[in-house]
Amino acid sequence: xxxxxxxxxxxLTCSLLQAQTLSSPNGALRLQIEAAPALGWQLFLRxxxxxxxxxxxxxxxxxxxxxxxxxxxxxxxxxxxxxxxxEVRQKSAVIQESYNELIxxxxxxxxxxxxxxxxxxxxxxxxxxxxNEVLVTDETCxxxxxxCTMMFFPEEEGFYSHNERIxxxxxxxxxxxxxxxxxxxxxxxxGGAKVLVTETDLQEYxxxxxxGSNGKNxxxxxxxxxxxxxxVRTSNRDIQPVDRAHYLAKTKGKRSYPxxxxxxxxxxxxxxxxxxxxxxxxxxxxxxxxxxxxxKVAWDWWNNLNLExxxxxxxxxxxxxxxxxxxxxxxxxxxxxxxEGWSQTGNLLLNSGVDMDxxxxxxxxxxxxxxxxxxxxxxxxxxxxxxxxxxxxDIKGLKIDFMQRDDQEMVQFYWRMxxxxxxxxxxVDYHGAYKPSGLHRTWPNVISFxxxxxxxxxxxxVKKRIDAEHDVTLPFTRxxxxxxxxxxxxxxxxxxxxxxxxxxxxxxxxxxxxxxxxYVVFESPLQMLSDSPTNYQKEPECLQFLSKVPSVWDKTxxxxxxxxxxxxxxxxxxxxxxxxxxxxxxxxxxLTIDTRFLPAGTYEMEIFEDxxxxxxxxxxxxxxxxxxxxxxxxxxxxxPGGGYVAVLRKL
Numbered sequence: 204x205x206x207x208x209x210x211x212x213x214x215l216t217c218s219l220l221q222a223q224t225l226s227s228p229n230g231a232l233r234l235q236i237e238a239a240p241a242l243g244w245q246l247f248l249r250x251x252x253x254x255x256x257x258x259x260x261x262x263x264x265x266x267x268x269x270x271x272x273x274x275x276x277x278x279x280x281x282x283x284x285x286x287x288x289x290e291v292r293q294k295s296a297v298i299q300e301s302y303n304e305l306i307x308x309x310x311x312x313x314x315x316x317x318x319x320x321x322x323x324x325x326x327x328x329x330x331x332x333x334x335n336e337v338l339v340t341d342e343t344c345x346x347x348x349x350x351c352t353m354m355f356f357p358e359e360e361g362f363y364s365h366n367e368r369i370x371x372x373x374x375x376x377x378x379x380x381x382x383x384x385x386x387x388x389x390x391x392x393x394g395g396a397k398v399l400v401t402e403t404d405l406q407e408y409x410x411x412x413x414x415g416s417n418g419k420n421x422x423x424x425x426x427x428x429x430x431x432x433x434x435v436r437t438s439n440r441d442i443q444p445v446d447r448a449h450y451l452a453k454t455k456g457k458r459s460y461p462x463x464x465x466x467x468x469x470x471x472x473x474x475x476x477x478x479x480x481x482x483x484x485x486x487x488x489x490x491x492x493x494x495x496x497x498x499k500v501a502w503d504w505w506n507n508l509n510l511e512x513x514x515x516x517x518x519x520x521x522x523x524x525x526x527x528x529x530x531x532x533x534x535x536x537x538x539x540x541x542x543e544g545w546s547q548t549g550n551l552l553l554n555s556g557v558d559m560d561x562x563x564x565x566x567x568x569x570x571x572x573x574x575x576x577x578x579x580x581x582x583x584x585x586x587x588x589x590x591x592x593x594x595x596x597d598i599k600g601l602k603i604d605f606m607q608r609d610d611q612e613m614v615q616f617y618w619r620m621x622x623x624x625x626x627x628x629x630x631v632d633y634h635g636a637y638k639p640s641g642l643h644r645t646w647p648n649v650i651s652f653x654x655x656x657x658x659x660x661x662x663x664x665v666k667k668r669i670d671a672e673h674d675v676t677l678p679f680t681r682x683x684x685x686x687x688x689x690x691x692x693x694x695x696x697x698x699x700x701x702x703x704x705x706x707x708x709x710x711x712x713x714x715x716x717x718x719x720x721x722y723v724v725f726e727s728p729l730q731m732l733s734d735s736p737t738n739y740q741k742e743p744e745c746l747q748f749l750s751k752v753p754s755v756w757d758k759t760x761x762x763x764x765x766x767x768x769x770x771x772x773x774x775x776x777x778x779x780x781x782x783x784x785x786x787x788x789x790x791x792x793x794l795t796i797d798t799r800f801l802p803a804g805t806y807e808m809e810i811f812e813d814x815x816x817x818x819x820x821x822x823x824x825x826x827x828x829x830x831x832x833x834x835x836x837x838x839x840x841x842x843p844g845g846g847y848v849a850v851l852r853k854l
Contacts (some may be wrong), residue, residue, distance in 0.1 A: 213485075223278065225305045225320040229575055232467060234317055234324050238307060242270035242315065246324060248396060248467060257345040258592070259315070261328050261460070261511045264338040266311070266451065269328065270287075275312035290492040290647040291728050292755040293686060296777075300482050306326035316459075322477045323466035327404070339452045342424030345409060346400055350393035351375045351779030353422030355680055359383045362412070363443055364427040365607055365635050367656040369668050370680045372767065383426070387684045389474075389766065391423065397766070399466040400703030401684050403480040405640035406618065408452045408461055410609030426769065427451050427792065428610040439549030439580040440605040446583060452611045452824040459638070467685065474679045475772060481685065482643025494628045495648055496599070497728035497755045498537025500574065501527050505659055505690060506735035507707050519544035521558045523566055530736035532569040534750040539566070540602055541672045542576040551585040572599035574630065576631055579606045583616060586623055600630030600650070600729075609637035616835055620648035632688060632729050639685025651729040655681050657689035658688055658733060669697055671713040672788040672846035678724055679766040691721035692733040692749070694742055697788060698820040698844060699797035714821045716813050717846030719745060722752045722786025724772050730754040744826050748848065752782065760800045768792070771839065771847075773800055781806075787841040791818070794839040801833035806851040817842035830854070 225234040237256065239241040246254045260270025281301070283481045287298045289394045301321065302354040308314040312331040317325065330337070356378060357368035366385045387401035400423065402411045409427045416422040429451055430446035455548035462483045468474045489495075503524075508517050515522040527539045547553040566573050575598055582603050592598075601624060606613055618632065625633050625648045634653040643649045655677065661669045681687055693711035711718055722730065732739065732749060764784070769792045780799060785794060808831050814823030821844065831851075833839070839847045 204706045219321045221827040223305055223307070223321045225303055225317050227321045227324075228282070228301045228303060229321045231321065232319055232715070234319055236307070236317060238273050240272060242273055244317070244326065246465065246467075249743065249766060250470070251400065252349040252463060253392060253396065253467065255347040255349050257347045258343050259813070260327065261339060262341040264340050265708075266332070266337065269311070269330075270343070271854050275307055276310055277308040278303065279306040279308070279777050280397040286715070289481065289644070290489070291495055291497060291650060292757065293481075293726050293728060296757040296758060298478050298482065299831065306755055318483070322473070323479050324466045325462045325479065327460050327481055330456060334456040337454060337456050337719045338450040339408070339454060340450045342425065342427065342451065346388055346390075346413070346423040346465070348392060348398070348421045349556060349652075351390055353391040354395050354421065355391075355676060356382070356384050356390040357388060357399045357680070359385050360414070362610070363486050363607055366637050366654040367594050368675060369656055370676050374575050375490070376419040377574060378415035378421065380415055380417055380424070381458065383412060385412055386410070387680055387784060388413055389680050395469075397468045397471065397474065399468070399474060399477075399683055400462075401464045401466070401638070403462045403464055403641035404484045405458070405461045405486070405609075405614060405642070407458070407611065408614060408639055409611045410640065410747065411463070421443065428608065430458070430611050434606060436580070440580060441607070442580060444608070444610065449766065467606045471679055471766050472764045473540060474551070474683050475761035475764060475770070476632050476759055479684055480683065481644050484644035486644065487647050488622075489647060490626050492647055495630065495650065496537060496572075497650060499730050499732060499749075499754055500538040501531045501536050501731050501736060502540045502542070502731045503656040504540075504542035505662070505709060505733040506738070509707065509735050509737075509770065511735075517646055518556075520556050521562050521565055524557060524562050527736060528562075528566045528569050528571045530739070531571045532745065536571070536732065536750065538572040538574050538599060540574045540576060542602070545575060549581055551589045552580050559592070561594055567597055574600040574602055574632070576602045576702060577605060579603050579616060579620075579635075586620075593627070598629065598634065600624075600802070601729070602632045602634060605635040606633070606637070607635050607667070614820060617642060618646070624648055632727065634688065635815065638684060640679065643685055646806070651686040651688040651727045652686045652784060655687050655689055658693065658711060659690055660767065661693075661704060661711060662706045663704050665704055666714040667699060667702065667712065670789070671717060671786070674713065674717070674721070675770050675786050675788050676767045678770050678772075679764065682726055686727045687725055688729065688731065689721065689725050690733045691725060692717060692731060693718050694738040694745065696733045698818065698821045701821070713844035714813050714817045715824045715841055716811050716817070716841075716845055716848060717750060718847045719811055720784040720786045720846035723782045723848060724770055724786055728755050745811075753777065762796050763794050764798075769794065769841070771796060779853065783847070783849040783851065785839050785841065785847040787843075787845050789843045791843045791845065794841070796837040796839055797834075798831070798833045798837060801851065803833050805830060805832050805854045807854055809850040811848040812840070812845070813842040813845040817845060
């Protein structure tokens with residue numbers, strides 16, 4: 204009798220552990236988790252399958268495949284409801300975090316954590332091996348949509364990449380095993396719901412990429428760059444892997460692995476305020492972050508240091524940079540960047556044409572911070588040797604460029620450099636970078652990332668891809684992962700048919716108001732003014748707006764949006780002012796905006812809107828002021844490639 208009872212108990216326990224359910228706090232999302240005979244998961248939205256069952260496992264050399272023949276020892280559940288204050292605001296000063304969690308502990312000293320938020324779901328492996336070091340040789344990370352209609356697919360040619368891509372709208376049938384994508388990647392489901400696929404808390408591990416399968420159903424298979432066993436330095440900025448090892452990562456036996464994220468949006472606008480990638484990253488390791496100062500930057504490289512009406516030869520020299528310092532000081536900009544040329548590209552210790560002692564003293568007298576550009580190779584080699592100069596010149600940060608990889612070796616560099624810079628109170632802006640993957644929470648001195656097909660590419664974009672449609676795709680895709688150093692600010696603006704690339708006198712596609720709206724819609728705590736100071740000085744109304752618009756926000760309210768068509772966002776600044784920004788593709792849109800998001804009261808509204816001839820002359824805009832009340836309906840009319848900006852001051 205005792206044996207029979209024990210047998211029944213064991214059977215019931217195994218049955219319970221084979222299938223677990225984890226729901227989001229509001230109950231709309233439900234994860235169905237199978238633990239036996241192998242690990243798998245399926246996601247439901249309002250009881251309808253959003254995905255089909257998909258496997259997850261990880262192979263450790265000498266130990267085996269975690270997730271096959273699973274023996275569950277224990278499950279633990281918990282719920283969290285809290286408010287979190289980011290050290291560097293991006294979307295908001297306070298983030299509400301609410302999730303339910305399931306931990307599955309398995310025989311063999313490993314397990315998996317699942318979390319369900321109202322905004323999406325995530326899982327990660329963890330190991331508790333007694334051995335100090337293990338080799339991870341494979342990880343299965345599948346995504347199988349139940350009814351995919353389209354993907355916004357950032358297609359890559361290979362793992363050696365800046366991750367500067369167009370999000371191609373492709374049908375499932377177009378995505379086969381030969382098509383590779385970096386992350387984030389956006390999947391549209393039948394009925395309109397969307398799932399953004401990405402990762403966060405990427406530490407001591409290679410980045411996750413995706414490719415299609417042979418089927419036509421939109422299945423995505425996870426893939427990774429293996430550890431670079433041999434690399435070759437091909438220039439003073441490029442180091443390329445030529446031979447890779449048989450493992451993904453050599454890492455600690457006791458650790459947690461990156462989170463696999465699936466952000467769910469029933470409406471496109473739900474993506475605009477989703478902060479799961481930040482919330483799931485490790486909290487800040489910097490105890491005192493008061494020195495981390497977001498702000499705006501006068502940037503030299505995009506405008507090719509072109510100035511007008513000056514009595515000196517412009518270029519990489521002390522006089523030109525003093526002009527940039529004066530421009531920043533006069534307009535309240537916190538920083539200027541000295542991009543390539545201030546030193547030798549391959550050797551930060553060798554100066555070329557700039558009297559740094561003189562310039563640094565001048566910038567300090569004007570209360571303008573200096574940020575220096577460097578390749579990752581030079582920064583890694585020369586950091587300790589140049590540190591005395593960085594301190595002498597009171598340098599505020601480094602713009603580090605040309606990494607172009609996210610294998611484990613390069614991920615380790617990102618973390619090592621972030622920590623070194625934090626120790627010496629230096630900001631970091633990673634260019635030539637992979638997508639944000641949580642590093643900016645753990646090391647908040649990492650204040651922005653490129654990893655985006657941004658305005659700098661307009662200098663040579665013969666295919667005209669840095670266009671208005673691309674601009675209104677990014678807020679729903681790349682930007683969801685984290686800060687996005689798109690480098691906006693062009694004061695030469697054209698409709699698409701009139702535009703052509705120029706290295707020396709670059710311009711943007713889209714209207715002037717489309718360009719201004721990027722400062723409200725696009726998120727980067729270190730935000731660039733990319734055009735020439737003299738081009739801004741010719742446009743005093745626009746310059747006044749750009750000099751005041753914040754780079755960080757206390758509140759973000761998504762107002763309207765459709766991926767690739769249009770976007771409208773309201774944001775509140777720390778001083779209480781509200782900003783409204785809207786952008787459209789080449790269609791031309793009229794949006795109706797309900798202003799009940801504003802606190803009750805009457806507001807003065809300063810508006811920048813497309814001029815009546817903006818469809819012919821993209822620089823045509825109108826600035827006007829009016830008075831409105833909270834709850835009024837605004838009509839936002841945008842020309843093809845258009846935009847709209849409003850600043851609201853409570854009376």
